[in-house]
Amino acid sequence: MKREYTKMDVGLLHLANKKVVLRLIKDHDEITRSSLSKKSGLTPPSITRIVDELISKDKLVESLGVGDSSGGRPPVIVKFKNHNNLIIGIDLGATYIRGCLVDLNANFVSEIQVPTELEKGFFSIIEKVVKVINKLHNRKDVDAKIWGVGIGVAGLVNSETGIIESSPDFRWSDIDLRKELDKHLDLPFFYDNSTRLMALGELKMGVKENQKNFAVINIGYGIASGLVVEGNLLKGFSGFAGEFGHISVDTDSEVQCKCGMYGCLEALASGHRIASLGKLALSNDSSALLKELCQGNEELITAELVAIAAKKGDEASIKIYEEVAEYLCKGIGTIANLLNPETVYVGGGISLSGDLLFDLIEKKKNKYLLPANAKVKIMPCTHGDQATSIGAVSLILEKILNLELSLN
Ligand SMILES: [Zn+2]
Incomplete structure (x- = not known):
């Protein structure tokens, strides 16, 4: 039993260290492996192992090669791999459905806005959301990968069950949005109340x-x-x-x-x-x-x-x-x-x-x-009429940085 616990602890520790290193890389335009070691307190061999994994397995980091040396060994520089790593953010509002395709630094690749047309009912709205997601998906470069879809919904979203318990804007009650979208989407998706996501966007990607x-x-x-x-x-x-x-x-x-x-x-x-x-x-x-x-x-x-x-x-x-x-x-x-x-x-x-x-x-x-x-x-x-979409993007970005999502 004791050995099993030790094994588990090592795995958890590695994951925790990896998250720290990934956040450090994300927070800098570019950073050397030796600075990562100093800032994280991890040994150079640990940094090498983690960074190699983030480059080849997780595909979230890229190597910029070797920099100029000021005497000792030349520094190896890495950066967060923004290019070709994309997220879709959706603002499901009562008037408009807005969607954006952005990279991991919230640079816009594409955006779409369509009227919600509330009067056409729930299934028409779901169909429109799916269409917006598919259109954005088709607008990415062939080599680019989409990590997931974040959706902000105007309504009371139960954080435990994912059920939209009520939405006066849509006149919905007890709606299982996950069950319905699951039938149509292959990408991982997550949703939350649109205003809470606006706050998350301001927290993570604000001015x-x-x-x-x-x-x-x-x-x-x-x-x-x-x-x-x-x-x-x-x-x-x-x-x-x-x-x-x-x-x-x-x-x-x-x-x-x-x-x-x-x-x-x-x-x-x-x-x-x-x-x-x-x-x-x-x-x-x-x-x-x-x-x-x-x-x-x-x-x-x-x-x-x-x-x-x-x-x-x-x-x-x-x-x-x-x-x-x-x-x-x-x-x-x-x-x-x-x-x-x-x-x-x-x-x-x-x-x-x-x-x-x-x-x-x-x-x-x-x-x-x-x-x-x-x-x-x-x-x-900060993000004006895109505040909810960017908040929805932040929801996915946080999951990426917590290493909860992976590319298949
Ligand atoms: Zn009231």
């Missing part, structure tokens, strides 16, 4: 390295958040942490949320709410510009159209954005006072309307922040 405390707020059709505390992405007991859209920001409100409660942030500040208020302005005849922009057809009023009108100085539209920004600041104040984040990133469709919303938030935020939290930076997500 700022080594940030450990931040929040990502996703404002689109609904509102949700992804929270990173002390470098860890919060999941919660069943994986549902971050349902920021359902904190109450007006207990007197008569606006009912999709969840059934009244005065939720999502009910009062989402893209859906902005469009509803725009429609109300049209029916009250309080905005000549909105009426002109939608040609009198209220179906054409979207949050984006209200933003366009507001930027052109339309008073009714500015008032709508003022009201929404006030509620968002209440929400942001709650998160900031609770978690003391360095940054609150704002993403989702509503964040793409330029400075309008950010200027209003900047003007109103201090009302809801303790002085100690007033330094919190509020800014757009």
Whole structure:
């Protein structure tokens, strides 16, 4: 028995050391074997064995040959093998399905966007997702390999079972996405809640390295958040942490949320709410510009159209954005006072309307922040409308760096 334990320990130790070496190589543009030895504390023969394995077996590292010597033995330089190693990221949203094919450093090879067409139902959406993945797969070079597919879904994904327990955006409940996609995909695939993946993307591939405390707020059709505390992405007991859209920001409100409660942030500040208020302005005849922009057809009023009108100085539209920004600041104040984040990133469709919303938030935020939290930076997500897709890519990249995936 004792020998078996020893064998197992040696195997686990080797794997742990290999992960350390792989992360070191990934974190440097290029690095010598001797620096790897110094930084990891592993002996030169161990480094040689691990690096050789990462080159020939795992195909995640390449040798750049021998560098110039400053006296002793010439250094052997290696780097992370980005070229021809690819990941597919999918953002499965209620309005669009976005897909990207990127290399392991998130450089784009190709991207696709198709309308979701919710009304056509679950199987049509699955068919579209599969088509987007297959199209991206066909756009890779012949020699390139795809490691896996990451998918961000707008909904409550149970982290234990993989079941999408509910998705108000899609009107789904208890959906086994894995079972359905398994029938069509040969590539390994993993999925999670889209906003949580936005936060993972910001953590692993964002503009700022080594940030450990931040929040990502996703404002689109609904509102949700992804929270990173002390470098860890919060999941919660069943994986549902971050349902920021359902904190109450007006207990007197008569606006009912999709969840059934009244005065939720999502009910009062989402893209859906902005469009509803725009429609109300049209029916009250309080905005000549909105009426002109939608040609009198209220179906054409979207949050984006209200933003366009507001930027052109339309008073009714500015008032709508003022009201929404006030509620968002209440929400942001709650998160900031609770978690003391360095940054609150704002993403989702509503964040793409330029400075309008950010200027209003900047003007109103201090009302809801303790002085100690007033330094919190509020800014757009690093990857804009690709934030979920890049988050989905990060999900796969993390599995690659943890040596949980292999190429067959
Ligand atoms: Zn709610």
